[in-house]
Amino acid sequence: MKLFLDTANINEIKQANDLGLLDGVTTNPSLIAKEMKNGGSFREIVTKILNETLGPVSIEVIAEDYDNMVKQALKIRELGKNAVVKVPFNSVGLKVTNALSDKGIPVNSTLIFNGIQALFAAKAGASYVSPFVGRLDDIAEDGMALIEQIKTIYTNYDLKTNILVASIRSPLHVLRSMILGADVVTLPFDVLSKLPAHPKTSEGLSRFLDDWKKAFGSMDFPL
Numbered sequence: 001m002k003l004f005l006d007t008a009n010i011n012e013i014k015q016a017n018d019l020g021l022l023d024g025v026t027t028n029p030s031l032i033a034k035e036m037k038n039g040g041s042f043r044e045i046v047t048k049i050l051n052e053t054l055g056p057v058s059i060e061v062i063a064e065d066y067d068n069m070v071k072q073a074l075k076i077r078e079l080g081k082n083a084v085v086k087v088p089f090n091s092v093g094l095k096v097t098n099a100l101s102d103k104g105i106p107v108n109s110t111l112i113f114n115g116i117q118a119l120f121a122a123k124a125g126a127s128y129v130s131p132f133v134g135r136l137d138d139i140a141e142d143g144m145a146l147i148e149q150i151k152t153i154y155t156n157y158d159l160k161t162n163i164l165v166a167s168i169r170s171p172l173h174v175l176r177s178m179i180l181g182a183d184v185v186t187l188p189f190d191v192l193s194k195l196p197a198h199p200k201t202s203e204g205l206s207r208f209l210d211d212w213k214k215a216f217g218s219m220d221f222p223l
């Protein structure tokens with residue numbers, strides 16, 4: 001399973017890269033707008049992210065009509081070979097997804113909230129679908145049940161679109177995505193930071209080192 005970071009913040013991307021855990025990045029208009037407030041143009045921010053990331057980076061179009069969505073998609077693709085165009089799922093988005101896929105441009109079909117949308121996005125040739133699990137949990141629906149549903153649908157019809165679990169809020173979402181066989185999880189930096197920690201690991205390490213110090217009175221390494 002691939003680990004993507006859901007951010008437009010270059011420092012977070014650098015830190016994830018240092019951990020050796022970064023397979024890709026996803027952004028959305030809210031995340032990029034937040035970074036632009038701190039300075040930098042859309043082009044500067046996106047170019048930095050594309051250069052810092054070896055894997056795919058999803059950048060979303062903001063137009064709502066077909067012609068402008070395609071124009072924006074082509075401009076996004078010009079910024080880097082690893083740019084994936086994020087297209088919101090609706091009837092216009094579906095048409096755009098078809099057109100971009102026909103040109104060999106990878107599409108991340110976003111704002112997916114049911115299995116039918118996921119099937120249609122795959123039929124339109126999307127490389128990724130982004131079901132938003134946290135936002136379903138927010139309205140007392142089971143976000144992870146949607147991942148299970150999409151996995152079943154894609155297996156039934158041998159669809160190759162990658163299931164990219166988005167709107168992740170906790171390590172449990174990540175664990176359940178792994179168990180269900182999702183292809184990618186995209187994580188806010190705070191969730192990524194929580195993943196390696198386990199209280200029993202910290203406790204175990206302290207005990208080993210305390211025992212050593214008690215026995216030898218120092219932490220000098222004997223080799």
Ligand code: G3P
Nearest residue numbers: 006027028134135166167
């Ligand atoms: O990037 C799309 C998605 O991950 C947004 O998450 O937390 O705003 O629902 P959230």
